[in-house]
Amino acid sequence: MSTTYLEFLRAELVPGLMEGLWTSIAVIVPSAALGVLIGLFAGVLRVYGPRPVRQFTEAYVSLFRGTPLVVQVFFWYFALPYISIGGHSIVLDAIPASILAFGLCSGAYQSEYIRGGLLSIKRGQIRAALALGMTTRQAVQSVVLPQAFRRALPGCGNELIYLIKYSSLASIITVNELTGTATTIAKNTWRNIEVFCTLGVYYLVLVTLATWLLHLLEDSLSVPGFERHKS
Amino acid sequence: MAAENQTPPVLEARALGKTLGGNRVLDAVSLALPKGCVKVLIGPSGAGKSTLLQCLNFLIPPDSGSILLEGREVNARSRRELCSLRQQVGMIFQDFNLFDHLSAMENVRVALMKVKGMSKLDAGELALAELSRVGLLDKAALYPANLSGGQKQRVAIARALAMDPKVMLLDEPTSALDPELIGEVLAVIRDLAQNGMTMIIATHQISFSASLADEFLFMEKGRVIESGSPAELLRRDSGSRTLAFCAKISELSGEAGEAGLAAGLGESVRAGVSVGAAGLGAESPV
Ligand SMILES: Nc1ncnc2c1ncn2[C@@H]1O[C@H](COP(=O)(O)OP(=O)(O)O)[C@@H](O)[C@H]1O
Ligand SMILES: [Mg+2]
Numbered sequence: 001m002s003t004t005y006l007e008f009l010r011a012e013l014v015p016g017l018m019e020g021l022w023t024s025i026a027v028i029v030p031s032a033a034l035g036v037l038i039g040l041f042a043g044v045l046r047v048y049g050p051r052p053v054r055q056f057t058e059a060y061v062s063l064f065r066g067t068p069l070v071v072q073v074f075f076w077y078f079a080l081p082y083i084s085i086g087g088h089s090i091v092l093d094a095i096p097a098s099i100l101a102f103g104l105c106s107g108a109y110q111s112e113y114i115r116g117g118l119l120s121i122k123r124g125q126i127r128a129a130l131a132l133g134m135t136t137r138q139a140v141q142s143v144v145l146p147q148a149f150r151r152a153l154p155g156c157g158n159e160l161i162y163l164i165k166y167s168s169l170a171s172i173i174t175v176n177e178l179t180g181t182a183t184t185i186a187k188n189t190w191r192n193i194e195v196f197c198t199l200g201v202y203y204l205v206l207v208t209l210a211t212w213l214l215h216l217l218e219d220s221l222s223v224p225g226f227e228r229h230k231s
Numbered sequence: 232m233a234a235e236n237q238t239p240p241v242l243e244a245r246a247l248g249k250t251l252g253g254n255r256v257l258d259a260v261s262l263a264l265p266k267g268c269v270k271v272l273i274g275p276s277g278a279g280k281s282t283l284l285q286c287l288n289f290l291i292p293p294d295s296g297s298i299l300l301e302g303r304e305v306n307a308r309s310r311r312e313l314c315s316l317r318q319q320v321g322m323i324f325q326d327f328n329l330f331d332h333l334s335a336m337e338n339v340r341v342a343l344m345k346v347k348g349m350s351k352l353d354a355g356e357l358a359l360a361e362l363s364r365v366g367l368l369d370k371a372a373l374y375p376a377n378l379s380g381g382q383k384q385r386v387a388i389a390r391a392l393a394m395d396p397k398v399m400l401l402d403e404p405t406s407a408l409d410p411e412l413i414g415e416v417l418a419v420i421r422d423l424a425q426n427g428m429t430m431i432i433a434t435h436q437i438s439f440s441a442s443l444a445d446e447f448l449f450m451e452k453g454r455v456i457e458s459g460s461p462a463e464l465l466r467r468d469s470g471s472r473t474l475a476f477c478a479k480i481s482e483l484s485g486e487a488g489e490a491g492l493a494a495g496l497g498e499s500v501r502a503g504v505s506v507g508a509a510g511l512g513a514e515s516p517v
Contacts, residue, residue: 127290128328128387132342132394133318135310142345147332225331225376 005194013185013198020181021202027098027177028167032160034103039110039156043148046111047118048140057111064108069166073101077173098170102163109159117152118144150218150226157214164206178202239302240265241398241429242320247286247296249279249453256282257293258453264398264431269424271440271461272433273476274450280433281325283450284400287431288320289313301397318346321391325403327383329375329390335362335382336371339390346394361389365419381412388419398429405436437477441465449473 003011042057049057064072077097081089092100121144129139171180182199186192218228240263249257256279264270272280285291287298289307298305300319306312330338339358343349349357362371365385375383384404391399404420405413417439424430424443434440440447441461449457449464449472457464457473464473 122328124324124326124328125330127285128322128324128330128390129342131288131290131317131320131322132390133314133346134342135314138345142341143330147330150332223332223334223376224374 008189008191008194009198012189013195016181016185017178017198017202020176020178023095023175023181024167024177024206027095027102027170027175028164030099031102031106031167032163034099035106035110035159035163036156038103038107039112039114039159042107042111043114043118043152044140044145046115048136061108061111064105065112069101069105069169070172072105073098073169073173076101094170094173094175097173098167098175102167102170106159106163109162110156113152113155113159114148116155117148117150120151121147147226150221153214153218153221154228157211157218160214161207161210164210165203168203238266239299241301242287243299243302244283244287245297245299247283247293247298249282249286249291249293251282256453257286259296260450260453260455261296262431262448262455264429266429267427268429268445269443270431270446270448271444272431272448272450273435273437273440273473275476278450279453280450281402282453284322284402284431284433287400288317288322290322314346318394319397321394321396321399323384323387323391323399323401323404325406327375327380327387327407329378329383329386331375334372334374335367335378335386335389338375338386339393342390343393357393358389361393362386364392365389366415379412380408381415384408384416385419388416388423392423398431399423401430401432401434403433403435405434435480437481447473449476 042060045053045057046061076092077094080097081091083089125143125147126136126139129143130136134142167177168179170177171183174180176184178199182195186195189195215228222228243261243263245261246259247257247261248255248259260279260283262270272283274280282291286293289298289305292307298307298316300316305316329335330341333341336355336358339361340351340354343354343357344351347354359368359371362368365388367382367385367389370378370382370386373382375386378386388404401420405416408416413436417436420430420432421439421443432440432444444461446458447461447464448455451472457471459471459473463469464471465477466474
């Protein structure tokens with residue numbers, strides 16, 4: 001039995017978790033990108049879309065914010081294959097299913113922040129942009145979005161941090177990301193305390209790193225009137 | 232016929248009508264802005280001045296009536312025609328509406344790039360030239376959050392001028408300003424008028440506009456109920472609604488009151504008030 005923690009760490013835990021880490025990143029990054037993209041579209045449509053589109057996006061947000069993420073993950077992985085349209089059904093592997101689930105769920109939350117950011121821009125600025133001869137689209141692109149993005153960034157950043165943490169749910173549909181790998185190692189070695197505490201440190205590092213990058217981004221976009229509130 | 236050969240007004244509105252929330256906000260308002268003329272819209276709050284100005288460039292689409300730019304009716308349903316109209320019609324708002332995330336220079340530059348398709352370099356150069364025209368070259372790098380109200384409005388004017396408009400619509404350009412900042416904005420507007428810019432200004436700055444305007448339009452309840460030269464309307468014995476209104480607001484804003492107004496604008500309005508600087512000084516209540 002007892003090798004020391006450090007030896008265990010070096011020989012088993014770190015190599016195992018390292019592989020899990022890459023898988024985690026392979027889930028988190030596309031999910032985050034998908035979430036931001038969907039959130040951006042849904043947020044813009046919720047504010048500026050024609051009525052039916054607005055209602056559709058509202059419904060999307062209610063659905064994905066109103067149901068547990070685990071249920072959503074199960075749906076895309078276990079239920080989707082049974083839905084057949086014209087004899088075709090879609091079977092997703094565990095990783096794409098997780099990315100889809102996280103991206104869609106994250107997008108619903110992101111759209112809330114984007115929407116709030118958009119609504120914080122006074123209509124007068126849009127009127128001024130139109131009065132200069134810009135099209136609505138140009139006004140949204142070069143006047144509204146850059147400001148809304150800055151206003152939404154803290155909220156969106158928080159959502160990304162959450163995403164890093166809830167990516168661990170992919171382990172329940174067999175994805176061997178950080179948490180999945182750690183669970184396997186724990187099962188095989190019975191060194192639960194060491195394994196899960198170390199796992200926690202991995203997430204902590206990921207989250208800290210992401211927070212730091214987000215602050216860098218916020219600071220680089222910072223202009224007078226849009227400063228980051230430093231704690 | 233001479234009338235047929237005359238150049239058409241730069242901007243003309245024919246029988247504009249607008250109903251908002253059951254309110255007849257504009258009731259068949261017509262007006263024409265010949266090249267180089269300055270018209271001033273006065274009237275109580277809620278008269279429909281802002282609505283009228285925003286109908287002129289379709290920021291608010293009128294329910295009825297038509298807009299003609301240099302004699303050609305604008306088809307509001309064509310997006311291209313709308314954008315082209317708006318490029319040629321500069322607009323200044325009461326609350327500036329600067330783009331908060333852009334510096335003064337970038338505020339002026341952005342539409343030059345997006346709308347006129349100018350290169351960043353050319354647009355930047357022109358932006359700086361326009362800013363120096365309103366005396367703000369040294370503030371080019373500052374953001375709206377760090378500009379005073381008067382400076383913001385001057386940036387807004389530079390931004391509109393950069394598009395090289397044929398006519399300017401100014402909606403209470405000094406109403407949101409602290410009294411001590413009004414003068415600098417009025418000076419820029421006076422400068423524009425003296426350089427022959429065609430303008431229509433909604434304002435409560437009576438003696439300033441009297442010294443500048445070719446015509447006063449007095450609006451009430453969605454209609455222009457009086458129009459004429461300031462000399463005519465503000466003559467002491469004119470008995471006009473305009474005079475009564477102007478006397479009231481001049482008194483409120485601490486201008487010399489009816490007596491002073493009448494004295495200044497009496498027999499020879501031009502001589503009396505066109506003393507630019509003096510007019511300006513008197514304009515700002517302390
Ligand atoms: N969206 C709206 N719905 C209903 N009434 C409106 C709306 N916008 C403006 N009004 C009314 O139109 C009238 C004219 O407003 P406005 O053009 O802003 O007047 P002014 O600029 O002369 O003060 C006011 O009585 C105002 O209450
Ligand atoms: Mg108004």
